[in-house]
Amino acid sequence: MQDLYDVTIIGGGPAGLYSTFYSGLRGLKTKLIESQEQLGGKVLLYPEKLIWDIGGHPPILGEQFVKQLIAQAKTFKPTMLTSTKVDFIERQGDLFVIHTAQGEKHYSKTVLLAVGGGIINPQKLTLEGAEKYEMSNLHYTVQSYKRFVNKDIIISGGGNAALDWAVELSPIAKNVTIVYRKDTLSAHEATIQEALDVGVQIECNTTITKLSANPDKTAIQFVTCENSRTNQSYTRQIDEVIVSHGYNREASLTFDEAIAIPKKDDYYFEGKATGETAQPGIFAAGDILSFEGKIHLLLGTFQDAANAVNSIKTYLEPTAHRHAVVSSHNEVFKEKNRSIIENSLSK
Numbered sequence: 001m002q003d004l005y006d007v008t009i010i011g012g013g014p015a016g017l018y019s020t021f022y023s024g025l026r027g028l029k030t031k032l033i034e035s036q037e038q039l040g041g042k043v044l045l046y047p048e049k050l051i052w053d054i055g056g057h058p059p060i061l062g063e064q065f066v067k068q069l070i071a072q073a074k075t076f077k078p079t080m081l082t083s084t085k086v087d088f089i090e091r092q093g094d095l096f097v098i099h100t101a102q103g104e105k106h107y108s109k110t111v112l113l114a115v116g117g118g119i120i121n122p123q124k125l126t127l128e129g130a131e132k133y134e135m136s137n138l139h140y141t142v143q144s145y146k147r148f149v150n151k152d153i154i155i156s157g158g159g160n161a162a163l164d165w166a167v168e169l170s171p172i173a174k175n176v177t178i179v180y181r182k183d184t185l186s187a188h189e190a191t192i193q194e195a196l197d198v199g200v201q202i203e204c205n206t207t208i209t210k211l212s213a214n215p216d217k218t219a220i221q222f223v224t225c226e227n228s229r230t231n232q233s234y235t236r237q238i239d240e241v242i243v244s245h246g247y248n249r250e251a252s253l254t255f256d257e258a259i260a261i262p263k264k265d266d267y268y269f270e271g272k273a274t275g276e277t278a279q280p281g282i283f284a285a286g287d288i289l290s291f292e293g294k295i296h297l298l299l300g301t302f303q304d305a306a307n308a309v310n311s312i313k314t315y316l317e318p319t320a321h322r323h324a325v326v327s328s329h330n331e332v333f334k335e336k337n338r339s340i341i342e343n344s345l346s347k
């Protein structure tokens with residue numbers, strides 16, 4: 001049998017990463033398994049967005065936030081696997097066997113589900129040949145603002161993400177146009193007003209119907225758009241195309257018959273604020289978890305993570321403290337604490 005872990009965390013988004021740190025803090029032998037190449041979960045979708053609502057933390061870019069979460073998760077030297085998709089979990093006596101799409105088996109005393117919205121991929125433009133521009137000027141996320149400076153940008157989509165990008169890019173771009181297939185945008189009214197205030201052009205009932213390449217066929221040079229109300233179409237030159245049509249969720253994780261966890265809306269696991277599910281030994285944290293009062297935001301993931309790990313600790317060791325001992329007394333932190341104290345004394 002491979003190494004046996006106290007806890008195996010499935011999903012390397014904010015909930016999984018913080019659970020990994022917290023699990024180390026509580027002295028548990030921890031493994032994290034993430035399906036994507038990169039850790040960070042949904043935050044990877046907004047690397048250039050400033051996150052404002054983390055208590056006590058100054059606004060921070062998504063990309064930087066992910067780096068810090070990963071560094072923190074590594075504090076207690078857990079095993080961390082990426083590009084490894086969990087597709088089946090079975091109970092064998094007191095243990096869980098976690099099967100991956102790659103054919104591996106992982107053995108664990110408990111499982112912490114931190115799979116968020118499942119494996120998330122952007123909904124792609126369905127136009128023929130569109131994929132060949134993904135390496136040039138067809139974007140499904142905004143990875144770097146620099147690229148859009150002084151550019152003529154068309155954004156397809158009418159939700160909050162599309163409008164947020166339009167508002168953020170408008171001051172640095174030459175021109176930003178939103179095209180949306182429906183009558184009215186689905187974004188918040190305040191965001192729509194903000195977009196109008198910063199000069200974003202909004203065209204409703206309008207769809208991109210054709211992408212035409214530049215002479216060397218490496219990038220999109222023209223887009224053709226059609227208005228479903230007037231049946232008129234136009235073709236215009238463009239520098240960058242951003243598509244924000246939402247995300248496909250792949251919820252491929254399944255369980256053996258002995259493991260039944262009630263779901264809400266066919267998807268979210270019903271559980272408790274303590275991270276417990278109806279299935280002893282299986283816990284959940286982050287966006288995947290549903291309970292009354294659950295907050296589906298970063299701050300919610302951290303509280304869920306701490307609660308779930310504390311529940312795991314007392315599940316494995318019923319006499320353990322419910323909560324972690326004061327974290328600054330931890331051996332791993334001592335050296336850092338000492339250097340901070342020495343630094344302050346030397347000033």
Ligand SMILES: Cc1cc2nc3c(=O)[nH]c(=O)nc-3n(C[C@H](O)[C@H](O)[C@H](O)COP(=O)(O)OP(=O)(O)OC[C@H]3O[C@@H](n4cnc5c(N)ncnc54)[C@H](O)[C@@H]3O)c2cc1C
Pocket residue numbers: 010011012013014015016033034035036039040041042043045046050051052053084085086087114115116117118119120161252253285286287288296297298299301
């Ligand atoms: C555009 C956007 C902007 C946002 N802005 C903010 C904000 O400003 N402030 C805020 O607080 N929140 C914000 N949020 C919400 C926040 O990002 C989420 O609440 C948070 O990412 C949830 O973390 P999670 O770890 O529960 O799930 P996720 O981030 O979804 O991570 C789940 C991870 O599990 C992995 N996974 C799934 N299935 C499997 C499997 N079978 N095997 C292995 N791995 C698997 C996925 O690949 C993913 O990496 C925003 C969300 C979006 C989409």
